[in-house]
Amino acid sequence: MRDGTSVWYSEKHKRWIFQVSFRDSSGKRRAIQRRAKTKSEAERRAIDLARSPNLKSRRNAAIDVQGLIARYVEFQKMRVRSTSLANSVHLLRLYVVPVMGNRSIEKVDSAAIEDLMSSLAQSNLRTSSINTVRAKLHALFAFAVRQGILDSNPVAKVPRYSESGGKPSQVQSPWTLEEASAALAAFRDSDLEAFLLIALSTGMRKGEILALRWSDVNFANQTLKIQRSRGERRQLGLNGDVEIKLTEGAPKTQASVRTLPMSDELAASLLQLRNHRFQLRGLATNEHIILGANGAPMSPSYLTRAFNRKLKEAGLRRIRIHDLRHTVAHLALEAGVLLEEISQGFGHSGVEITKRTYASVVQALSDRFAKKVSTILFE
Incomplete structure (x- = not known):
């Protein structure tokens, strides 16, 4: 039998018993029992009862999408990692609840899901994020x-959002040398001056820079030691709210643990800071370099x-912080730095990752190389 229905023979009543169990609109478990003369009749009537509009209305009268999310959280708390569940709840509350949070789940059909995905695309949410919301x-x-x-x-009938719709990627074109220089000038004497200088000088990841401490700086050898990363992780609080927890630990991969030279x-600049x-106030060697206001x-x-x-204040073209890393790679490749050197400096686990990430630049350099060789040979 399908979930929620069961059939058995009762010696006491000399009849077949069928039962349909369900949760009512308050979430309480309920059950309805009936009798039948034969097993086949009991099975048929059990299915009919489970599918009846009457029972469906008793089950779902007061369940809206927001209420379903609350039940989902309670059910999953002991079954999935807290961070995974927190990320799911965060996306549902951010993108779904404002649109259909108070809608009865009975009234959520495939058309409603398609409308939601279209509205997310119109808000310039990238395609991969729209499909992540769909998956949740x-x-x-x-x-x-x-x-x-x-x-x-109702989501099963709605295909993944097409790559032709939505915003395909958050990745922006990296800064040119002129844009990078203008940014360094604009950030001078601000809380972010040291961060931007380190980012554009080394290509380090955001979390690696935020985790840097003065004990990681060797001024005698002019090196920076990368051995940890600072980040944020969502988790569910005791009241079911999504909370942000600061974390600091080992960097992304073993290859990310490295020592970089400083210009x-x-x-x-770091010595002056x-x-x-x-x-100003004394300094502990284990203190972080990048501090907030x-x-x-x-x-x-x-x-x-x-x-x-x-x-925005400086009138500079906006790129993601991670695109600073792409800026460094592009400028380095243009300057003739070897892929292997960039791979080691960036903490990639292998040069193939570097090639794959910056394939377009590598191809452009290869094309230029071929043209220069042709010029030498035939002109």
């Missing part, structure tokens, strides 16, 4: 089907907001 919705309504709350999943300009901090280690979310705000 599919899991939510699959849960409703498994629990016997719904007969079918004379970067070493001089260290001396200023020491004169409140003097505490800067969080990734604060950094992103402050970075975007500074670009």
